Amino acid sequence: MSATPAFDEMRNADGSVREPYLVLDAWLKEQPPQALGLMAADAEAIFRRLGITFAVYGSNEGTEKLIPFDLIPRIISAMEWRKLSKGIEQRVRALNAFLHDVYHRQEILKAGRVPEKLILQNSAFCPEMMGLDPAKGIYSHIIGVDIVRVGPDDFYVLEDNLRTPSGVSYMLEDREAMLQLAPELFQRLKVAPVENYPENLRRTLESVAPNSARSTPTIAVLTPGIYNSAYFEHSFLADQMGAQLCEGQDLFVDGGKVFKRTTLGPEQVDVIYRRIEDDFIDPLTFRPDSMLGVPGLFDAYRAGNVTLVNAPGTGIADDKAVYTYVPEIIEFYLGEKALLPNVPTYNCTDPEQRAYVLEHIGELVVKEVHGSGGYGMLVGPASTKAQREDFTRKIIARPDNYIVQPTLALSTCPTYVNAGIAPRHVDLRPYVLVGDQVRITPGGLTRVALTEGSLVVNSSQGGGTKDTWVLEE
Amino acid sequence: MLGRTAQNLFWLSRYIERAENMARLFEVGYRMSLTSRREGGASEHLVSMMQAAEIYDEFQLAHERADVTSVSHFMLFDEKNPSSVRSCLLAARTNARTERTALTSDMWESLNAAWLEFAAINPKSVTGAKLPELLQWVKQLSHQFRGALLGTILRDDGFAFSQAGSFIERADNTARILDMKYYVLLPRSNLIGGDVDIQQWTLILRAASAHRSYRHVYHDRYKAWNIADYLMLRPEMPRSLIFCARFLDQTLASLDAIYGKTGESRAAAAALLAMLESNDMDRIFAYGLHEFLTEFIARNNRVTETLSETYNFY
Numbered sequence: 001m002s003a004t005p006a007f008d009e010m011r012n013a014d015g016s017v018r019e020p021y022l023v024l025d026a027w028l029k030e031q032p033p034q035a036l037g038l039m040a041a042d043a044e045a046i047f048r049r050l051g052i053t054f055a056v057y058g059s060n061e062g063t064e065k066l067i068p069f070d071l072i073p074r075i076i077s078a079m080e081w082r083k084l085s086k087g088i089e090q091r092v093r094a095l096n097a098f099l100h101d102v103y104h105r106q107e108i109l110k111a112g113r114v115p116e117k118l119i120l121q122n123s124a125f126c127p128e129m130m131g132l133d134p135a136k137g138i139y140s141h142i143i144g145v146d147i148v149r150v151g152p153d154d155f156y157v158l159e160d161n162l163r164t165p166s167g168v169s170y171m172l173e174d175r176e177a178m179l180q181l182a183p184e185l186f187q188r189l190k191v192a193p194v195e196n197y198p199e200n201l202r203r204t205l206e207s208v209a210p211n212s213a214r215s216t217p218t219i220a221v222l223t224p225g226i227y228n229s230a231y232f233e234h235s236f237l238a239d240q241m242g243a244q245l246c247e248g249q250d251l252f253v254d255g256g257k258v259f260k261r262t263t264l265g266p267e268q269v270d271v272i273y274r275r276i277e278d279d280f281i282d283p284l285t286f287r288p289d290s291m292l293g294v295p296g297l298f299d300a301y302r303a304g305n306v307t308l309v310n311a312p313g314t315g316i317a318d319d320k321a322v323y324t325y326v327p328e329i330i331e332f333y334l335g336e337k338a339l340l341p342n343v344p345t346y347n348c349t350d351p352e353q354r355a356y357v358l359e360h361i362g363e364l365v366v367k368e369v370h371g372s373g374g375y376g377m378l379v380g381p382a383s384t385k386a387q388r389e390d391f392t393r394k395i396i397a398r399p400d401n402y403i404v405q406p407t408l409a410l411s412t413c414p415t416y417v418n419a420g421i422a423p424r425h426v427d428l429r430p431y432v433l434v435g436d437q438v439r440i441t442p443g444g445l446t447r448v449a450l451t452e453g454s455l456v457v458n459s460s461q462g463g464g465t466k467d468t469w470v471l472e473e
Numbered sequence: 474m475l476g477r478t479a480q481n482l483f484w485l486s487r488y489i490e491r492a493e494n495m496a497r498l499f500e501v502g503y504r505m506s507l508t509s510r511r512e513g514g515a516s517e518h519l520v521s522m523m524q525a526a527e528i529y530d531e532f533q534l535a536h537e538r539a540d541v542t543s544v545s546h547f548m549l550f551d552e553k554n555p556s557s558v559r560s561c562l563l564a565a566r567t568n569a570r571t572e573r574t575a576l577t578s579d580m581w582e583s584l585n586a587a588w589l590e591f592a593a594i595n596p597k598s599v600t601g602a603k604l605p606e607l608l609q610w611v612k613q614l615s616h617q618f619r620g621a622l623l624g625t626i627l628r629d630d631g632f633a634f635s636q637a638g639s640f641i642e643r644a645d646n647t648a649r650i651l652d653m654k655y656y657v658l659l660p661r662s663n664l665i666g667g668d669v670d671i672q673q674w675t676l677i678l679r680a681a682s683a684h685r686s687y688r689h690v691y692h693d694r695y696k697a698w699n700i701a702d703y704l705m706l707r708p709e710m711p712r713s714l715i716f717c718a719r720f721l722d723q724t725l726a727s728l729d730a731i732y733g734k735t736g737e738s739r740a741a742a743a744a745l746l747a748m749l750e751s752n753d754m755d756r757i758f759a760y761g762l763h764e765f766l767t768e769f770i771a772r773n774n775r776v777t778e779t780l781s782e783t784y785n786f787y
Contacts, residue, residue, distance in 0.1 A: 050578075051570070051585045226571050239574040249787075250475050263479045263630060263784040264732055 068464035087340030126313030198240035204435030253296030476785030
């Protein structure tokens, strides 16, 4: 681990409590010794009864797991949030402009600001999208930006998730749970609401309906089905915004239009919030062996008869190798400096930088360009000699396949663990909606690495979640 | 509504009703086996119950003797028996999980909680006094789910499909209970039943939760004729064939009203109801009780078939 202790969200280095946490601190001190343990048990019962689970792949019923919920909220002051949300909005506007450009005139490539090869030979680049005009020119409508904090004013963007970010249902259910568990805290603090998310999601989806759609567009959420790990979220969101939850088999394309099979026969669908990856949405255009998608869907999309949210091909803008160019991208399209910095990233194809990386691999984080979920990565300070040697070989063999970053001392937040309350590392994923306007839900999902000292917050690797409070002035 | 959603709601309710019926059937067989004096513990009553539920062939594949232990495991916990309480609850919950957006949160939570509780039971621990307790619990969970449904669901097409599922399943169950023991219900010269007859009649009435309400309706001791009449033609008896058929007919009429069209399923429900409304017990006995029940079950199945054709189940 890094030599200096990480920035703590609640306490200053001298042990005094930071201003946004004063009320929480007083409340925690009022709780009798057993109270938090009982509350944690209540919270688990609430989540299990509601069925807020994620399925574990390759297993039968009864193996749905709960993502651990931590009952101590993470708190963000109004001032901190203003800064964050401005930076996020700037980023998503620039990235949508970038997507429009790479799938049209490719000015940024012609100007040499982003290497042509990096885009055109990237597996996340979707040639089928060339020249296609999505409704309102928006590609990525639903975005989850991963942010880490290392100091009072030091926030970094770790990743822009522009494809099909998940987890927003946990943001909403964590809030529901906190309202049940500690209502008195909400009376003492003014916490910005998150409950509008489903309504805003619906407005966003309606705002990007094709022009041909009726005044109230028909919206469907397309899910791979109940065995998908995020199925709960798919059904939750469909339910919350009053949209139809569909599987591929429920939809079909006829005459360039998409229909759902209802009890009354076919009914046209205008907007599809698809939670199926690009490759699987249409076996006629993409993977021919996909059973999850809808044959002909892409043709209907191309014809402008249905809107896909998010658009196919958005992965080119959140590719880990493209990520290093986001500050350039912001300057190129908006003429502004990036408000939120990227994590400094080493480019291993550059001999000098590679030499530095190989020499300091024990201090760095190595990520596979196309990896996700915390897999395929090396956290230097927590690694074994064998792992370091393995990654050294891999980087030398394929320098373009890895990005390398310093090990960030992610901020910690007090967390309820077996031994009582102890600091654990956290990150933050705010959720952004881009339609007729940009809507950012105050807060987002705080993920917490429950293992002491661990920096990996992914739920697939033992991470939990916390309710995230943005204080209102 | 998606055709698949309609189908899932229909079967969700059928599975819950079936779980309840299985618990009730087993309860009767279990009670009777306690009082009947058979050597070796095997029980013909348990066999009759399984025959009524059409699961006896399946049972015989894996078991030699029908005693309380083997039958309770088979009817309550066996994953290989598609009609076991466990299989019904799991299927109902899977349907519910698939259709969460069509269910109210009260319905989902009651079903989800019930499944989690049931799945946590160790079948081996359910012995002695725990067995009747569990059967009671299964019935309670069905009542609870029905209560959540009736108290919270919108009275729309989804409601109609789920009600249709319940009442088709219930009618099927009552018809099978009657058919299982139809021969003890036939009119005979000796109008006063012997001990064995009374035992059999009690069994039939209990299986339909009708042994106490019978007295309120007939103010008389158990008689074969009355029992058949009660479970077939009495409109106030909520598990009687005529009650189920009328309810089904009204439900499908409401579905037609919602959709503004006349489905073939309505005609099938009307044909089912006509069998009961145009008959009395004299005519039914003259036609043949067993033959009548066989025809009823077939017409009841026809309603399911037409529903899936008319409303695009797939």
